[in-house]
Amino acid sequence: MAAPKILSVDDSKMIQSLISKGFAPYSVQLCFANNGVEGLAAAAREMPDLIILDVTMPVMDGVECLMKLKGDSSLRDIPVIMLTAEAGKDNVLKIAKMGVRDYIVKPFTEQTLIDRVSRVIDLKTKGADVARTKSIADSAVVLVIDEHENINESIRRSLSSMPWKVIATNECGAAAQLMAKDQPDIVLISLSLPNKAALSFYQTIRSSFRSQALPVLGLSVKTATAEQAECKSVGFSGVITKPIDLLELPERLARAMNLDTSSRYFQIKESVLFVRIPNGLTINGASDISQYVEPKTKTLVEAGMNRVILDLREVDRLEIYMIKLILSLVTNCRALEIKFRLVGSVEFTNQAKAYEEMTEFQIFSSVEQALADFDK
Amino acid sequence: MPDLLQIIDKNVPEVFLTMAGLKAAPGSGEEHPRRPSTLHGVTGAVSLSGKASGIVYTGFSQRLAEAVTVRMLGCESPVEEDVSDVVGEFTNMITGNLKSQLCDAGYACQLSIPTVMRGGEISVVAASAPLCVRNTYFFEELEENLVVLVFAKLDA
Numbered sequence: 001m002a003a004p005k006i007l008s009v010d011d012s013k014m015i016q017s018l019i020s021k022g023f024a025p026y027s028v029q030l031c032f033a034n035n036g037v038e039g040l041a042a043a044a045r046e047m048p049d050l051i052i053l054d055v056t057m058p059v060m061d062g063v064e065c066l067m068k069l070k071g072d073s074s075l076r077d078i079p080v081i082m083l084t085a086e087a088g089k090d091n092v093l094k095i096a097k098m099g100v101r102d103y104i105v106k107p108f109t110e111q112t113l114i115d116r117v118s119r120v121i122d123l124k125t126k127g128a129d130v131a132r133t134k135s136i137a138d139s140a141v142v143l144v145i146d147e148h149e150n151i152n153e154s155i156r157r158s159l160s161s162m163p164w165k166v167i168a169t170n171e172c173g174a175a176a177q178l179m180a181k182d183q184p185d186i187v188l189i190s191l192s193l194p195n196k197a198a199l200s201f202y203q204t205i206r207s208s209f210r211s212q213a214l215p216v217l218g219l220s221v222k223t224a225t226a227e228q229a230e231c232k233s234v235g236f237s238g239v240i241t242k243p244i245d246l247l248e249l250p251e252r253l254a255r256a257m258n259l260d261t262s263s264r265y266f267q268i269k270e271s272v273l274f275v276r277i278p279n280g281l282t283i284n285g286a287s288d289i290s291q292y293v294e295p296k297t298k299t300l301v302e303a304g305m306n307r308v309i310l311d312l313r314e315v316d317r318l319e320i321y322m323i324k325l326i327l328s329l330v331t332n333c334r335a336l337e338i339k340f341r342l343v344g345s346v347e348f349t350n351q352a353k354a355y356e357e358m359t360e361f362q363i364f365s366s367v368e369q370a371l372a373d374f375d376k
Numbered sequence: 377m378p379d380l381l382q383i384i385d386k387n388v389p390e391v392f393l394t395m396a397g398l399k400a401a402p403g404s405g406e407e408h409p410r411r412p413s414t415l416h417g418v419t420g421a422v423s424l425s426g427k428a429s430g431i432v433y434t435g436f437s438q439r440l441a442e443a444v445t446v447r448m449l450g451c452e453s454p455v456e457e458d459v460s461d462v463v464g465e466f467t468n469m470i471t472g473n474l475k476s477q478l479c480d481a482g483y484a485c486q487l488s489i490p491t492v493m494r495g496g497e498i499s500v501v502a503a504s505a506p507l508c509v510r511n512t513y514f515f516e517e518l519e520e521n522l523v524v525l526v527f528a529k530l531d532a
Contacts, residue, residue: 010462012464013461014445014461014465015465017448018395056472056489056490058489084476085473086476087473087476088476088480089479089480090479090480091476091479092486106395106469106472107390107391107394107395107469109394110397110497222397224397227449232450286420342459
C-alpha cells in the first residue's frame with residue numbers, strides 16, 4: 001500500500017521545515033504549496049489524503065482556499081486540518097463551521113502535529129513494512145555512551161527486563177574497543193560529549209561496512225535543539241531527549257532495531273488469538289500493533305481458527321488512536337469472518353460510551369464471559 | 377479592558393519555548409513608553425484592524441534573528457529570506473495570540489500578513505493609538521534581547 005500523501009499549504013518555510021522534520025520518522029509522502037492558489041492546483045494534481053492548510057497567507061488565504069476546496073466536487077472530501085495563530089472562540093467556531101476536520105493553534109509542537117494528523121490518516125513508522133528477522137524476545141547488544149554515569153545506569157535499569165545486554169562507557173575511545181569485542185545492535189550516544197565527539201564517532205561507525213546500517217540514536221537535553229538538528233542532518237537514526245522516558249525506552253529501541261514486537265501484544269491460546277493492549281499505549285505503540293493486525297488475523301484464518309479476544313483490561317485511559325486501532329482490528333476481523341469480543345475494565349467501558357464509534361460494541365468485563373459468549 | 381502587557385508577557389515566552397525551545401524572560405515592561413520608539417536589526421510587524429486596531433512590532437537584533445532561524449531551519453548560515461520568514465512567522469504567532477484574547481474580550485479584529493523590515497535604527501510612532509506597551513525579553517541561552525512593542529486602540 002502506498003504511503004499516505006500529505007499536502008502542506010503554507011507560505012512559511014519555517015512551518016514547512018517543521019512539518020518535514022515532524023514526519024521524517026513516518027512513512028508519508030509530503031508535498032508543499034506556498035499559498036491558496038498553488039494549494040488548489042497541488043490538491044487537484046496530487047489528490048492528497050490530507051491537507052494541512054495555513055490561514056494567513058498572501059495571494060489567497062487559507063479560508064478562501066478552503067471554501068474553494070469545499071466547492072469542488074472532486075476535492076471536497078479531502079480532509080483538511082487548519083493551522084492558525086488565532087485561538088479565539090469566534091475564530092475556532094468559524095473554522096469548525098467551514099467543514100475542517102481539525103485545527104492546530106500556533107505555537108505547536110511536533111508531537112501535537114503528529115497526534116492530530118494521526119487521527120485522520122494512518123501513520124506508520126518508516127521501515128514498518130520491511131520484513132523483520134529478529135524478535136523482541138531475542139538477545140541484542142545495546143551500546144550506551146554518555147558522560148554521565150547515572151544516565152548509563154538508568155538506561156541499564158530500564159532495559160533490565162529485556163533479553164538485551166547493555167554495555168556502557170563515558171567516552172568514545174572505550175566505546176570503539178567495546179564495539180570491537182561485542183558488535184552492538186544499536187548505539188545510544190550523548191550529543192553533549194566534548195568536542196562534538198558524537199558526530200566523529202557516528203562517522204567512524206558509518207565508515208565501517210560492518211556497522212553501516214547500525215541504528216544510532218543521539219541522547220540530548222530537550223531544549224538543545226541545535227545539536228539535535230545537527231545530528232539529524234548528518235543521518236542519526238533519531239534522538240532520545242533527556243530526561244529520558246524510561247518506560248517508553250524499550251519500545252523505542254525495539255522500533256529503532258526493527259524488531260518484531262508482536263509477541264508483546266499477540267498470543268494464541270486454545271485456538272483463540274488474544275490481542276493485548278497495554279495501559280499507557282503510545283501513538284507509536286498503536287502504530288506498531290496496527291501493522292501486525294492484518295498478517296496475524298490472516299495467519300489465524302489460514303490455521304483454521306476464527307476467534308479473537310481484544311483484551312483492553314489494562315487500559316484506564318482511552319485515546320483516539322486506540323479507537324482507531326480497535327476499529328482497524330474489527331474491520332479486519334469482519335473482512336475475514338472472524339468472531340471477535342472486546343474485554344475491558346470498568347474505566348475503559350465508561351470512557352468508550354462517550355465515543356459514537358464504540359457504542360455498537362458489547363464490552364465484557366472478563367475473558368471467561370467473552371469466551372462463553374462465542375458459543376452462544 | 378484587556379491588559380496588553382500581561383497578554384504579551386504570557387504569549388511571547390510561550391511562543392519561543394514551544395517553537396524553538398528557547399526560554400524568554402520578560403523585563404518589567406513599560407505601559408506608556410516615550411514615543412517615538414526605536415528598534416534595531418530585523419523588525420517584524422503585523423497590524424490589527426477592527427474593534428481593536430493597531431500594530432505589533434517585534435525587534436530582533438540581527439544575531440538573535442539569525443540564531444532563531446538556525447534553530448528553526450537547521451541550516452548553518454541562513455540567507456536573508458529565511459531570516460525574514462522566521463521573524464515574520466514568530467511575529468504572526470505573537471500577534472495571533474494577542475488577537476485571540478482581544479476577540480474573546482469583545483474586540484473583534486483581523487490581522488494583516490506579517491511584514492519584515494531591516495535597519496540600523498527604525499523609529500516607530502502611532503500617534504492615534506492611546507495604548508502603547510513595550511517590553512524586553514531576555515534569552516539567557518543566546519544572551520540576546522527581543523523587544524516587543526504594541527500600539528493599540530480599542531473601540532467599545
